[in-house]
Amino acid sequence: MITSAQLGGNTYHLHRLPLQQKNRSLQAWDAADEYLVDYINEHHADAKRLLILNDDFGALACAFNQLTSDSVSDSYIAIQAWQHNLKENNLNTEQLTPLTSLEPLADDYDLVIGKIPKNSGYLQHQLTQLSQTLKPGTPLVLAGKTKAIHNSTINLVERYIGPANTTLAQKKARLITATMHNKAQQSPFPKSWQLEGSAFTLINHANVFSRDSLDIGARFFSNYLPQSKKPIRIIDLGCGNGVIGLQTLVKCPEAEITFVDESAMAVASARQTILENLPDELHRCEFIHNDCLSGFNPQSYDLVLCNPPFHQQNAVTDHIAWQMFNDAKKVLRPGGELRIVGNRHLDYHEKLKRLFGDSKLLGSNKKFVVLSAKK
Incomplete structure (x- = not known):
C-alpha cells in the first residue's frame, strides 16, 4: 500500500477512507493532484483565500494547508478524509472550512482550484454557483485525467466562467484554466x-x-x-x-x-x-x-x-x-x-x-x- 505522496516538493502520508477497506492498493491522490499543486505553486503563489472543489481524500487540503481555504464536496467520506489526513500529517485543521455541495459559497476567494467530477451535471451545478459568487478576474484551475476532459467539459467552463485553456498533458493528467468573466447564471437543478x-x-x-x-x-x-x-x-x-x-x-x-x-x-x-x-x-x-x-x-x-x-x-x-x-x-x-x-x-x-x-x-x-x- 502506497501512502507517501510527493506534492509540491513536500511529502504527505495520505489514506483513502474508509480505512478498513480491503483494497488498499488504491491511492488517495493521483497525477492530476500532483500537476495541480505544481501549477498553483508556480503560477499563483500569492493566493491567500482559496476555494477547493472535489478534493477526494484531502491531497489538496494538505498541500495548501498554509492558506485559508473553504473546501466543497458532496461526499461524506471525502469530508472525513480531509480531517483525517490533515491530522495524520500534523497540519492545522482550523485553516480549512468544509462545505457540503448545497451550502452557499463566500464571495472573497482570490483563487478557485479543484478536481473535475465524474458527473458533468454536478460540474455544471458547481460552475453556476461560481458564476453567482466569484468576483470578476478570479482565476479557476481544474484538474483531471486527460480522458475525462472532453470538449463538452471545456464548453461548460466557458459557458459559466469565461474563455478557457487546457494545458499539455502530464502523466495522463491535464488542467483547465479560466478567469471569471461571465454574468451570474442559474443552475438547472434540481x-x-x-x-x-x-x-x-x-x-x-x-x-x-x-x-x-x-x-x-x-x-x-x-x-x-x-x-x-x-x-x-x-x-x-x-x-x-x-x-x-x-x-x-x-x-x-x-x-x-x-x-x-x-x-x-x-x-x-x-x-x-x-x-x-x-x-x-x-x-x-x-x-x-x-x-x-x-x-x-x-x-x-x-x-x-x-x-x-x-x-x-x-x-x-x-x-x-x-x-x-x-x-x-x-x-x-x-x-x-x-x-x-x-x-x-x-x-x-x-x-x-x-x-x-x-x-x-x-x-x-x-x-x-x-x-x-x-x-
Missing part, C-alpha cells in the same frame, strides 16, 4: 420527473445517481419491496433520490423509514421527494448524511433495503457494498432482514452467505438478482 406507473414525482439534485430516469436496478427492486402493517423500523441505505423509501412508505403504512446516503445531494433529494409526494408522512422519516451506518445503534432496526454501488469516485471497488452488508448486520435486530438488489455477476450471495450464513433469492432476471438475508 430536476424532477414522474415515476413511471405512478403519480409520484422524483426530485433530483445534480449529483444524484441516475438523475434523469429510474435506474434499471431500482426499477427491478421495486417489484420486491416489503409489505407490512406492523410498526417496524426500516433503513433505505444508499437512498439516492428516495424512490425505494417512497414506495415503501406506501406499502408499510406504520413503518418508520431512515434514508441514508453518502451524498449530501442524495439525502436532500430524498427529503424533497417525500415532501413533494407524501408530506403527511414526513413524521415517519429521518434523513441522514453518513458513511453507511456508522454510529447507528446496534440491533435497532427490523429491515435494511439496499441497492449498493460498486464504485468509489472513479475506482471500481466492492468495499462499499461489503461495508453496507456488515453495517446492516450490526444494526439489525435478531430476525431482522437485509434485502438487496445487485448485478448477477457481483456474486453478492457469497458475501451474504459469509455474513448471515445463507441468503434467499427473491427474484432474478438476466441482469439483476434480489436477495434476502436474515440475522
Whole structure:
C-alpha cells in the first residue's frame, strides 16, 4: 500500500477512507493532484483565500494547508478524509472550512482550484454557483485525467466562467484554466420527473445517481419491496433520490423509514421527494448524511433495503457494498432482514452467505438478482 505522496516538493502520508477497506492498493491522490499543486505553486503563489472543489481524500487540503481555504464536496467520506489526513500529517485543521455541495459559497476567494467530477451535471451545478459568487478576474484551475476532459467539459467552463485553456498533458493528467468573466447564471437543478406507473414525482439534485430516469436496478427492486402493517423500523441505505423509501412508505403504512446516503445531494433529494409526494408522512422519516451506518445503534432496526454501488469516485471497488452488508448486520435486530438488489455477476450471495450464513433469492432476471438475508 502506497501512502507517501510527493506534492509540491513536500511529502504527505495520505489514506483513502474508509480505512478498513480491503483494497488498499488504491491511492488517495493521483497525477492530476500532483500537476495541480505544481501549477498553483508556480503560477499563483500569492493566493491567500482559496476555494477547493472535489478534493477526494484531502491531497489538496494538505498541500495548501498554509492558506485559508473553504473546501466543497458532496461526499461524506471525502469530508472525513480531509480531517483525517490533515491530522495524520500534523497540519492545522482550523485553516480549512468544509462545505457540503448545497451550502452557499463566500464571495472573497482570490483563487478557485479543484478536481473535475465524474458527473458533468454536478460540474455544471458547481460552475453556476461560481458564476453567482466569484468576483470578476478570479482565476479557476481544474484538474483531471486527460480522458475525462472532453470538449463538452471545456464548453461548460466557458459557458459559466469565461474563455478557457487546457494545458499539455502530464502523466495522463491535464488542467483547465479560466478567469471569471461571465454574468451570474442559474443552475438547472434540481430536476424532477414522474415515476413511471405512478403519480409520484422524483426530485433530483445534480449529483444524484441516475438523475434523469429510474435506474434499471431500482426499477427491478421495486417489484420486491416489503409489505407490512406492523410498526417496524426500516433503513433505505444508499437512498439516492428516495424512490425505494417512497414506495415503501406506501406499502408499510406504520413503518418508520431512515434514508441514508453518502451524498449530501442524495439525502436532500430524498427529503424533497417525500415532501413533494407524501408530506403527511414526513413524521415517519429521518434523513441522514453518513458513511453507511456508522454510529447507528446496534440491533435497532427490523429491515435494511439496499441497492449498493460498486464504485468509489472513479475506482471500481466492492468495499462499499461489503461495508453496507456488515453495517446492516450490526444494526439489525435478531430476525431482522437485509434485502438487496445487485448485478448477477457481483456474486453478492457469497458475501451474504459469509455474513448471515445463507441468503434467499427473491427474484432474478438476466441482469439483476434480489436477495434476502436474515440475522
